[in-house]
Amino acid sequence: QVQLVQSGAEVKKPGASVKVSCKTSGYTFINYALHWVRQAPGQRLEWVGMIITGNGNIKYSQKFQTRVTITRDTSASTAYMELSSLRSEDTAMYYCARDHDAGSHELDYWGQGTLVTVSS
Amino acid sequence: DIQMTQSPSTLSASVGDRVTMTCRASQSLSIWLAWYQQRPGKAPKLLIYKASTLESGVPSRFSGSGSGTEFTLTISSLQPDDFATYYCQQYNTYPLPFGQGTRLEIK
Numbered sequence: 001q002v003q004l005v006q007s008g009a010e011v012k013k014p015g016a017s018v019k020v021s022c023k024t025s026g027y028t029f030i031n032y033a034l035h036w037v038r039q040a041p042g043q044r045l046e047w048v049g050m051i052i053t054g055n056g057n058i059k060y061s062q063k064f065q066t067r068v069t070i071t072r073d074t075s076a077s078t079a080y081m082e083l084s085s086l087r088s089e090d091t092a093m094y095y096c097a098r099d100h101d102a103g104s105h106e107l108d109y110w111g112q113g114t115l116v117t118v119s120s
Numbered sequence: 121d122i123q124m125t126q127s128p129s130t131l132s133a134s135v136g137d138r139v140t141m142t143c144r145a146s147q148s149l150s151i152w153l154a155w156y157q158q159r160p161g162k163a164p165k166l167l168i169y170k171a172s173t174l175e176s177g178v179p180s181r182f183s184g185s186g187s188g189t190e191f192t193l194t195i196s197s198l199q200p201d202d203f204a205t206y207y208c209q210q211y212n213t214y215p216l217p218f219g220q221g222t223r224l225e226i227k
Contacts, residue, residue: 035216037164045156045164045207045218061215062121095163105211106154106169113163 002026004096004111011117017084020114022096029077030054033099035107036070036081040092048094050105051079086118122147122210126219132227137198141222143191143208152212155184155193158221159204167206168193198224 007021022034036048049060051070058070064083072079079096094114097107123146133139143153151171156164166175168184171191181196195202203226208219 047216110163
């Protein structure tokens with residue numbers, strides 16, 4: 001069965017960086033793009049960016065363009081999201097999610113979420 | 121960037137009711153819109169994609185309609201499990217924003 005398993009919760013100080021992983025299984029990794037979505041406490045879902053796992057092409061939300069890096073390791077069927085220059089407003093649950101169909105960006109499988117807390 | 125607006129922000133209803141919520145886009149999406157259900161503390165769950173296609177395993181009381189800039193999600197007969205927050209998301213052009221959500225609460 002399809003599974004997306006994310007790394008554990010992180011506590012970081014302002015100005016630091018965090019790297020969250022999303023290990024996938026149960027399907028062919030390179031056939032489906034992976035997205036990162038975050039949700040601050042009590043707020044709406046916010047799309048951060050995505051990676052086309054087959055060729056490595058990336059799209060970022062302009063809001064995060066200068067601070068976020070999404071990568072993948074095809075041999076490990078794992079995607080990563082690194083966010084730098086953290087501030088308190090980055091405190092949120094971060095999710096990875098998979099395209100439902102190749103090239104169609106509705107998101108059918110989601111990771112369990114990784115809570116990132118930014119606090120001095 | 122495309123802006124997504126959902127209404128109402130909160131909807132109060134009872135078990136058995138029929139409810140409808142709306143999602144509007146600032147530009148045409150054709151049919152590239154999805155609906156998600158999110159329960160507290162859980163990841164979102166895909167309900168509807170391409171505006172009106174029911175995801176496998178989702179009960180048939182959920183339905184979606186619309187195209188262009190206006191879309192609706194209807195639940196034909198509310199069940200206790202349906203009280204949650206619902207989000208729309210456009211995927212016509214990058215970036216891929218979500219609406220602010222409609223919280224469905226028990227009256």
